[in-house]
């Protein structure tokens with residue numbers, strides 16, 4: 001995919017966000033576009049950056065650290081959105097601004113302990129498993145209040161909100177159902193945590209449903225960078 005494609009794709013995605021926001025009576029300024037750049041080389045991130053993109057989402061730690069080094073002179077906001085192994089928390093705590101995929105207290109504790117004190121607190125979303133299927137990642141809605149309370153108490157983290165990756169669904173209605181559940185889960189703990197302001201939901205295939213249900217951060221990969229090729233990965 002060439003540079004011009006990425007700038008064009010980005011502007012199409014931004015246009016789509018604006019259109020959906022107008023349709024669902026939302027302010028587009030309340031929806032942050034996260035460009036999900038896993039498997040994509042640093043040059044393509046730079047093209048997106050040159051087209052005005054600042055927030056990037058990454059899933060694979062080493063791959064992301066390599067790209068961060070190449071792009072160190074750019075004011076990119078780095079979001080870690082992949083599964084977290086607890087022996088990798090230090091590098092995440094040191095090199096990212098946000099982590100969307102926290103689903104265990106042990107990981108949250110380590111991120112807080114390992115966050116360098118000269119940096120601002122690490123922004124955290126708790127990953128919730130909202131599709132009632134056997135996906136490995138994410139806490140249940142029942143587990144949420146307790147984990148939220150524990151994470152909010154950790155000194156070097158700022159609990160910002162919730163993240164989910166729902167099972168794929170074909171219709172807008174079917175897509176909206178689990179996303180509505182995530183929105184309601186956030187609303188249910190907001191009395192206790194009034195600072196929560198983030199619903200990280202919506203990908204290339206369910207962007208409209210996510211905006212309809214109140215997403216404040218959409219994580220878009222394919223629609224910006226094209227299909228991913230995993231065959232070249234180690």
Ligand SMILES: *Cc1c(COP(=O)(O)O)cnc(C)c1O
Pocket residue numbers: 036038059081082165203204205219220221222223
């Ligand atoms: C890969 C990924 C995305 C982006 O998905 P697309 O369908 O390519 O837009 C979003 N969120 C998470 C957590 C991902 O792993």
